[in-house]
Amino acid sequence: MIFLIIFLFGLASGSFLNVVILRLGTKKSFLGGRSHCPNCKKIISWYDNIPVLSFLILKARCRQCDKKISWQYLVIEIATALIFVLLYFNFGLSFKFFSYVVFVSFLIIIFVYDLKHYLILDKVSLPAMVVAFVANLILGLSLFNLIIGALIGGGFFAAQYFISKGKWVGGGDIRLGILMGLILGWQLLLVALFLAYLIGAIFGLSLIALNKKKMSSQVPFGPFLTVATLVSLIYGQVILNWYLRLLYV
Ligand SMILES: [Zn+2]
Secondary structure: HHHHHHHHHHHHHHHHHHHHHHOOOOOOOOOOOOOOOOOOOOOOHHOEEEEEEEEOOOOOEEOOOOOOOOOOHHHHHHHHHHHHHHHHHOOOOHHHHHHHHHHHHHHHHHHHHHHHHHHOOOHHHHHHHHHHHHHHHHOOOHHHHHHHHHHHHHHHHHHHHHOOOOOOOOOOHHHHHHHHHHHHHHHHHHHHHHHHHHHHHHHHHHHHOOOOOOOOOOOOOOHHHHHHHHHHHHHHHHHHHHHHHHHHH
């Protein structure tokens, strides 16, 4: 029962994140105002705005103008719900759970926005840094740990930024690096950076193998970083212990 409630809470949150992502590029506030169809601008009634259900009932089309609704909305709602359930499964109904729910929400926004616009917005990453810093202090991570994490995360991408004169990574990646340090602490940050490059390499090689991309084509790195951060947030300690055991056998 509690799993179902968490799942529904995740669906509703994913639905809210969709609105935030959609309105980030515009000047509209994502708290006030009714949702409307991006195509015909007609207001969407509450019964057409139920996560997943409405999408299926309307067969992914706007009721007014029949324009196809992107499957992105459905994927984000379900992914958010599954991640929330996973967090509950690992951390129970604790302060940690609710903190991580907020961390993950920021990560999902950064993931989708960077994937679509090749951009990480400061108005997302900066508030996320503040939240992560405060929540992790309350959760018992030391100030030293968080500052070192932020320095390593930010420094790692700042170095690449200056060496390549902004060609390899963007300024947004530097801020994301700092955020990763503040979310994870320095040890799990190292795990996340390693994972991001591993996932990125596997993904890149598969695209090249499938002839979808050339070696030189640009792929935003933010999505890999956010996925790696999410995995490290939940399983980082397990991965780290496993790796350390490999070193000391
Ligand atoms: Zn419409």
